[in-house]
Amino acid sequence: MGPSGAYEPTGRTVPARSRERASYDRALVHAILDEGYVCHLGFVRDGAPVVLPTLYARDGERLFVHGSTGSRPLREAGRAEAGLPVCLTVTHVDGLVLARSAFHHSVNYRSVVVHGAARQVTDPAERAAALSALVDHVLPGRSADSRPANGRELAATAVLCLDLAEVSAKLRAGGPNDDPEDLALPYWSGVLPVAPAYGTPVPADDLAPGIPVPGYLTRR
Template identity: 75%
Template sequence: RSARQDPGLAVCLTVTHVDGLVLARSAFHHSINYRSVVVQGIARQVTDEDERRTALDAIVDQVVAGRAADSRPANAKELAATAVLRLDLAEVSAKLRTGGPNDEPEDLALPYWSGVVPVRQTYGTPEPAADLDPSIPLPEYLSR
Protein backbone atom coordinates (compact mmCIF):
# COMPACT_ATOMS: atom_id res chain seq x y z
CA ARG A 1 0.00 0.00 0.00
CA SER A 2 1.12 3.54 -0.56
CA ALA A 3 1.83 5.87 2.37
CA ARG A 4 -1.36 7.79 1.53
CA GLN A 5 -3.45 4.63 2.00
CA ASP A 6 -1.64 3.60 5.18
CA PRO A 7 -3.86 4.63 8.11
CA GLY A 8 -0.91 4.16 10.44
CA LEU A 9 -0.96 3.20 14.07
CA ALA A 10 -1.82 5.57 16.91
CA VAL A 11 1.09 5.61 19.36
CA CYS A 12 2.10 7.31 22.57
CA LEU A 13 5.82 7.61 23.33
CA THR A 14 7.14 8.74 26.72
CA VAL A 15 10.75 9.49 27.64
CA THR A 16 12.01 10.59 31.05
CA HIS A 17 15.61 11.55 31.81
CA VAL A 18 16.57 11.76 35.49
CA ASP A 19 19.03 14.59 36.22
CA GLY A 20 19.30 14.36 39.99
CA LEU A 21 18.03 12.95 43.26
CA VAL A 22 16.53 15.68 45.43
CA LEU A 23 16.99 14.87 49.12
CA ALA A 24 15.03 17.00 51.54
CA ARG A 25 15.22 17.03 55.31
CA SER A 26 11.87 15.22 55.35
CA ALA A 27 11.51 11.96 53.39
CA PHE A 28 8.07 13.19 52.31
CA HIS A 29 9.66 16.01 50.32
CA HIS A 30 12.27 13.88 48.50
CA SER A 31 11.95 14.22 44.72
CA ILE A 32 13.89 13.98 41.48
CA ASN A 33 15.02 16.55 38.94
CA TYR A 34 14.02 15.36 35.50
CA ARG A 35 13.09 16.16 31.93
CA SER A 36 10.13 14.34 30.43
CA VAL A 37 8.29 14.38 27.12
CA VAL A 38 5.10 12.67 25.96
CA VAL A 39 4.45 12.42 22.22
CA GLN A 40 1.23 11.24 20.61
CA GLY A 41 0.90 10.68 16.91
CA ILE A 42 0.47 8.30 14.02
CA ALA A 43 3.30 5.90 13.18
CA ARG A 44 3.68 4.83 9.57
CA GLN A 45 6.16 2.40 8.08
CA VAL A 46 8.81 3.92 5.82
CA THR A 47 9.01 1.75 2.70
CA ASP A 48 11.40 3.70 0.45
CA GLU A 49 14.80 1.97 0.71
CA ASP A 50 16.85 5.18 0.46
CA GLU A 51 14.75 6.82 3.19
CA ARG A 52 15.13 3.73 5.38
CA ARG A 53 18.91 3.69 4.96
CA THR A 54 19.12 7.43 5.70
CA ALA A 55 17.01 6.98 8.85
CA LEU A 56 19.10 4.05 10.08
CA ASP A 57 22.32 6.01 9.48
CA ALA A 58 20.86 8.93 11.44
CA ILE A 59 20.09 6.64 14.38
CA VAL A 60 23.62 5.20 14.39
CA ASP A 61 25.15 8.69 14.16
CA GLN A 62 22.91 9.92 16.99
CA VAL A 63 24.45 7.29 19.26
CA VAL A 64 28.06 7.78 18.05
CA ALA A 65 28.63 10.72 15.69
CA GLY A 66 30.47 9.61 12.55
CA ARG A 67 29.93 5.88 13.08
CA ALA A 68 27.54 5.29 10.15
CA ALA A 69 30.25 6.25 7.65
CA ASP A 70 32.77 4.09 9.54
CA SER A 71 30.82 0.81 9.54
CA ARG A 72 29.33 -1.58 7.01
CA PRO A 73 25.87 -0.49 5.88
CA ALA A 74 22.94 -2.83 6.45
CA ASN A 75 22.82 -5.60 3.85
CA ALA A 76 19.57 -6.68 2.18
CA LYS A 77 18.80 -9.31 4.84
CA GLU A 78 19.39 -6.88 7.71
CA LEU A 79 17.37 -4.16 6.01
CA ALA A 80 14.48 -6.61 5.45
CA ALA A 81 14.56 -7.56 9.15
CA THR A 82 14.39 -3.94 10.35
CA ALA A 83 11.25 -1.81 10.29
CA VAL A 84 11.64 1.96 10.11
CA LEU A 85 8.74 4.07 11.29
CA ARG A 86 7.93 7.72 10.74
CA LEU A 87 5.93 9.44 13.48
CA ASP A 88 3.52 12.18 12.44
CA LEU A 89 3.11 14.27 15.60
CA ALA A 90 -0.40 15.07 16.80
CA GLU A 91 0.36 16.27 20.33
CA VAL A 92 3.54 16.85 22.34
CA SER A 93 3.97 17.88 25.96
CA ALA A 94 7.06 18.34 28.10
CA LYS A 95 7.59 18.68 31.82
CA LEU A 96 10.67 19.20 33.94
CA ARG A 97 11.78 19.78 37.48
CA THR A 98 14.96 21.56 38.48
CA GLY A 99 16.32 22.97 41.70
CA GLY A 100 16.76 21.90 45.26
CA PRO A 101 14.47 20.52 47.91
CA ASN A 102 11.34 22.30 49.09
CA ASP A 103 11.69 21.85 52.82
CA GLU A 104 9.09 23.05 55.28
CA PRO A 105 10.24 26.21 57.11
CA GLU A 106 10.13 24.39 60.44
CA ASP A 107 12.47 21.68 59.04
CA LEU A 108 15.28 24.06 58.02
CA ALA A 109 16.96 23.88 61.45
CA LEU A 110 16.95 20.06 61.52
CA PRO A 111 20.40 18.37 61.47
CA TYR A 112 19.81 16.40 58.25
CA TRP A 113 21.74 16.84 55.00
CA SER A 114 19.63 18.34 52.24
CA GLY A 115 20.49 18.93 48.59
CA VAL A 116 20.76 17.39 45.14
CA VAL A 117 22.77 14.35 44.07
CA PRO A 118 23.39 14.82 40.33
CA VAL A 119 22.82 11.78 38.11
CA ARG A 120 25.23 11.52 35.19
CA GLN A 121 25.56 9.04 32.35
CA THR A 122 28.99 8.96 30.73
CA TYR A 123 30.84 6.84 28.21
CA GLY A 124 33.72 4.72 29.43
CA THR A 125 37.01 3.90 27.73
CA PRO A 126 36.45 1.94 24.48
CA GLU A 127 37.36 -1.75 24.74
CA PRO A 128 38.40 -3.43 21.47
CA ALA A 129 36.74 -6.69 20.41
CA ALA A 130 38.77 -9.78 21.29
CA ASP A 131 39.07 -10.64 17.59
CA LEU A 132 39.94 -7.10 16.38
CA ASP A 133 43.08 -6.85 14.25
CA PRO A 134 45.48 -4.92 16.51
CA SER A 135 46.62 -2.80 13.55
CA ILE A 136 43.16 -1.18 13.33
CA PRO A 137 43.37 2.06 15.31
CA LEU A 138 40.72 3.53 17.57
CA PRO A 139 38.65 5.91 15.44
CA GLU A 140 39.17 9.61 16.18
CA TYR A 141 35.49 10.09 17.00
CA LEU A 142 35.86 7.60 19.89
CA SER A 143 38.91 9.30 21.36
CA ARG A 144 37.18 12.65 21.97
Protein backbone atom coordinates (compact mmCIF):
# COMPACT_ATOMS: atom_id res chain seq x y z
CA MET A 1 0.00 0.00 0.00
CA GLY A 2 1.33 3.42 -0.89
CA PRO A 3 2.03 6.15 1.66
CA SER A 4 -0.94 8.17 0.41
CA GLY A 5 -3.42 5.59 1.67
CA ALA A 6 -3.94 4.10 -1.77
CA TYR A 7 -3.44 0.55 -2.98
CA GLU A 8 -0.64 0.07 -5.48
CA PRO A 9 -1.96 -0.62 -9.01
CA THR A 10 -0.86 -3.89 -10.58
CA GLY A 11 -1.23 -5.54 -13.95
CA ARG A 12 -4.36 -7.27 -12.69
CA THR A 13 -5.99 -4.21 -11.11
CA VAL A 14 -5.62 -1.72 -13.97
CA PRO A 15 -8.72 -2.07 -16.22
CA ALA A 16 -8.32 -2.47 -19.95
CA ARG A 17 -11.29 -0.14 -20.62
CA SER A 18 -12.43 3.11 -18.97
CA ARG A 19 -9.30 3.47 -16.87
CA GLU A 20 -10.49 6.88 -15.72
CA ARG A 21 -13.19 5.12 -13.67
CA ALA A 22 -10.67 3.11 -11.64
CA SER A 23 -9.66 4.13 -8.13
CA TYR A 24 -7.17 2.71 -5.64
CA ASP A 25 -8.22 4.92 -2.72
CA ARG A 26 -8.30 2.82 0.43
CA ALA A 27 -11.18 4.72 2.09
CA LEU A 28 -13.32 4.38 -1.03
CA VAL A 29 -12.58 0.64 -1.34
CA HIS A 30 -13.48 0.13 2.32
CA ALA A 31 -16.74 2.09 1.95
CA ILE A 32 -17.86 0.02 -1.04
CA LEU A 33 -17.02 -3.23 0.73
CA ASP A 34 -18.70 -2.19 3.99
CA GLU A 35 -21.96 -1.36 2.22
CA GLY A 36 -22.40 -4.79 0.66
CA TYR A 37 -23.47 -8.18 1.95
CA VAL A 38 -22.73 -10.67 -0.83
CA CYS A 39 -19.51 -11.13 -2.77
CA HIS A 40 -18.70 -13.37 -5.71
CA LEU A 41 -15.68 -15.59 -5.18
CA GLY A 42 -13.93 -16.88 -8.30
CA PHE A 43 -11.36 -19.65 -8.49
CA VAL A 44 -10.30 -22.49 -10.78
CA ARG A 45 -11.52 -26.04 -10.10
CA ASP A 46 -10.37 -28.97 -12.24
CA GLY A 47 -9.13 -26.54 -14.86
CA ALA A 48 -12.44 -24.69 -15.17
CA PRO A 49 -13.54 -21.35 -13.68
CA VAL A 50 -16.05 -21.36 -10.81
CA VAL A 51 -17.76 -18.31 -9.26
CA LEU A 52 -19.73 -18.65 -6.02
CA PRO A 53 -21.87 -16.05 -4.21
CA THR A 54 -21.28 -15.94 -0.46
CA LEU A 55 -21.28 -13.66 2.58
CA TYR A 56 -18.21 -11.67 3.55
CA ALA A 57 -17.01 -9.16 6.13
CA ARG A 58 -14.12 -6.71 6.23
CA ASP A 59 -11.81 -6.56 9.24
CA GLY A 60 -9.23 -3.87 8.62
CA GLU A 61 -7.09 -4.89 5.66
CA ARG A 62 -8.53 -8.38 5.29
CA LEU A 63 -11.78 -9.98 4.21
CA PHE A 64 -13.43 -12.97 5.85
CA VAL A 65 -15.53 -15.19 3.58
CA HIS A 66 -18.08 -17.62 4.98
CA GLY A 67 -18.52 -21.18 3.76
CA SER A 68 -19.14 -24.81 4.62
CA THR A 69 -16.45 -27.27 5.61
CA GLY A 70 -17.85 -29.46 2.83
CA SER A 71 -17.10 -26.76 0.25
CA ARG A 72 -14.34 -27.81 -2.11
CA PRO A 73 -12.66 -24.39 -2.41
CA LEU A 74 -12.45 -24.08 1.34
CA ARG A 75 -10.93 -27.54 1.60
CA GLU A 76 -8.42 -26.66 -1.13
CA ALA A 77 -7.55 -23.40 0.65
CA GLY A 78 -6.83 -25.40 3.78
CA ARG A 79 -4.55 -27.84 1.96
CA ALA A 80 -2.66 -25.38 -0.24
CA GLU A 81 0.47 -24.11 1.50
CA ALA A 82 0.39 -20.82 -0.41
CA GLY A 83 -3.41 -20.51 -0.21
CA LEU A 84 -6.04 -20.72 -2.93
CA PRO A 85 -5.70 -18.18 -5.80
CA VAL A 86 -9.00 -16.30 -5.96
CA CYS A 87 -10.66 -13.22 -7.38
CA LEU A 88 -13.37 -11.63 -5.22
CA THR A 89 -15.82 -8.99 -6.44
CA VAL A 90 -18.48 -6.76 -4.85
CA THR A 91 -20.80 -4.53 -6.91
CA HIS A 92 -23.53 -1.98 -6.12
CA VAL A 93 -25.92 -0.77 -8.83
CA ASP A 94 -26.88 2.87 -8.19
CA GLY A 95 -28.88 3.69 -11.30
CA LEU A 96 -30.11 2.57 -14.71
CA VAL A 97 -28.75 4.91 -17.37
CA LEU A 98 -31.21 5.27 -20.26
CA ALA A 99 -29.79 6.82 -23.40
CA ARG A 100 -31.50 7.76 -26.64
CA SER A 101 -29.60 4.99 -28.42
CA ALA A 102 -29.62 1.37 -27.31
CA PHE A 103 -25.82 1.26 -27.59
CA HIS A 104 -25.26 3.94 -24.94
CA HIS A 105 -27.51 2.43 -22.26
CA SER A 106 -25.50 1.71 -19.11
CA VAL A 107 -25.65 1.50 -15.31
CA ASN A 108 -24.19 3.67 -12.58
CA TYR A 109 -22.28 1.42 -10.24
CA ARG A 110 -19.55 1.07 -7.60
CA SER A 111 -17.44 -2.07 -7.57
CA VAL A 112 -14.37 -3.58 -5.96
CA VAL A 113 -12.16 -6.38 -7.29
CA VAL A 114 -9.68 -8.17 -5.01
CA HIS A 115 -7.00 -10.59 -6.22
CA GLY A 116 -4.97 -12.79 -3.90
CA ALA A 117 -4.44 -16.11 -2.19
CA ALA A 118 -7.15 -17.04 0.32
CA ARG A 119 -6.21 -19.10 3.36
CA GLN A 120 -8.46 -21.08 5.65
CA VAL A 121 -8.81 -19.63 9.15
CA THR A 122 -7.99 -22.36 11.66
CA ASP A 123 -6.83 -20.48 14.77
CA PRO A 124 -9.76 -20.75 17.24
CA ALA A 125 -9.56 -17.13 18.42
CA GLU A 126 -9.25 -15.72 14.91
CA ARG A 127 -12.05 -17.98 13.72
CA ALA A 128 -14.37 -16.84 16.52
CA ALA A 129 -13.59 -13.20 15.72
CA ALA A 130 -14.19 -13.84 12.02
CA LEU A 131 -17.59 -15.45 12.62
CA SER A 132 -18.64 -12.55 14.86
CA ALA A 133 -17.49 -10.10 12.19
CA LEU A 134 -19.56 -11.92 9.56
CA VAL A 135 -22.71 -11.68 11.70
CA ASP A 136 -22.10 -8.05 12.66
CA HIS A 137 -21.38 -7.06 9.07
CA VAL A 138 -24.93 -8.02 8.13
CA LEU A 139 -26.39 -6.29 11.21
CA PRO A 140 -24.02 -4.44 13.59
CA GLY A 141 -24.62 -5.59 17.15
CA ARG A 142 -26.29 -8.87 16.19
CA SER A 143 -23.46 -11.19 17.29
CA ALA A 144 -23.88 -10.03 20.89
CA ASP A 145 -27.65 -10.49 20.59
CA SER A 146 -27.62 -14.16 19.53
CA ARG A 147 -26.32 -17.52 20.73
CA PRO A 148 -22.74 -18.21 19.66
CA ALA A 149 -22.11 -21.24 17.45
CA ASN A 150 -21.76 -24.53 19.32
CA GLY A 151 -19.21 -27.24 18.60
CA ARG A 152 -21.32 -29.03 16.01
CA GLU A 153 -22.02 -25.80 14.16
CA LEU A 154 -18.37 -24.75 14.27
CA ALA A 155 -17.36 -28.10 12.82
CA ALA A 156 -19.65 -27.48 9.85
CA THR A 157 -18.49 -23.90 9.25
CA ALA A 158 -15.32 -22.76 7.53
CA VAL A 159 -13.90 -19.29 6.98
CA LEU A 160 -11.49 -17.99 4.36
CA CYS A 161 -9.27 -14.96 4.88
CA LEU A 162 -8.15 -12.78 1.96
CA ASP A 163 -5.76 -9.87 2.46
CA LEU A 164 -6.61 -6.54 0.85
CA ALA A 165 -3.36 -6.04 -1.04
CA GLU A 166 -4.10 -6.27 -4.77
CA VAL A 167 -7.29 -4.22 -4.94
CA SER A 168 -9.09 -1.76 -7.18
CA ALA A 169 -12.41 0.06 -7.26
CA LYS A 170 -14.29 1.11 -10.37
CA LEU A 171 -17.21 3.51 -10.57
CA ARG A 172 -19.62 5.10 -13.00
CA ALA A 173 -21.84 8.07 -12.15
CA GLY A 174 -23.80 10.67 -14.06
CA GLY A 175 -26.13 10.70 -17.00
CA PRO A 176 -26.13 9.09 -20.44
CA ASN A 177 -23.44 9.76 -23.03
CA ASP A 178 -25.57 10.23 -26.12
CA ASP A 179 -24.00 11.03 -29.47
CA PRO A 180 -24.57 14.66 -30.57
CA GLU A 181 -26.57 13.55 -33.60
CA ASP A 182 -29.01 11.66 -31.33
CA LEU A 183 -29.88 14.57 -29.01
CA ALA A 184 -32.92 15.59 -31.06
CA LEU A 185 -34.45 12.11 -31.09
CA PRO A 186 -37.89 11.86 -29.36
CA TYR A 187 -36.85 9.36 -26.69
CA TRP A 188 -36.71 9.93 -22.95
CA SER A 189 -33.14 9.99 -21.66
CA GLY A 190 -31.88 10.09 -18.10
CA VAL A 191 -31.19 7.98 -15.00
CA LEU A 192 -33.53 5.79 -12.96
CA PRO A 193 -31.97 5.67 -9.46
CA VAL A 194 -31.64 2.29 -7.76
CA ALA A 195 -31.29 2.01 -3.98
CA PRO A 196 -31.73 -0.76 -1.36
CA ALA A 197 -34.70 -0.49 0.97
CA TYR A 198 -35.36 -2.15 4.32
CA GLY A 199 -38.89 -3.14 5.23
CA THR A 200 -40.62 -3.47 8.58
CA PRO A 201 -39.16 -6.33 10.66
CA VAL A 202 -41.41 -9.42 10.60
CA PRO A 203 -41.24 -11.49 13.83
CA ALA A 204 -40.94 -15.26 13.71
CA ASP A 205 -44.18 -17.17 14.18
CA ASP A 206 -42.79 -18.80 17.33
CA LEU A 207 -41.24 -15.66 18.86
CA ALA A 208 -41.98 -15.49 22.58
CA PRO A 209 -44.40 -12.70 23.55
CA GLY A 210 -42.80 -9.59 25.00
CA ILE A 211 -39.51 -9.72 23.11
CA PRO A 212 -39.16 -6.27 21.54
CA VAL A 213 -37.75 -5.46 18.12
CA PRO A 214 -34.03 -4.67 18.62
CA GLY A 215 -33.01 -1.07 18.16
CA TYR A 216 -30.44 -1.97 15.51
CA LEU A 217 -33.35 -3.08 13.28
CA THR A 218 -35.56 -0.01 13.77
CA ARG A 219 -32.66 2.40 13.15
CA ARG A 220 -32.02 1.10 9.62
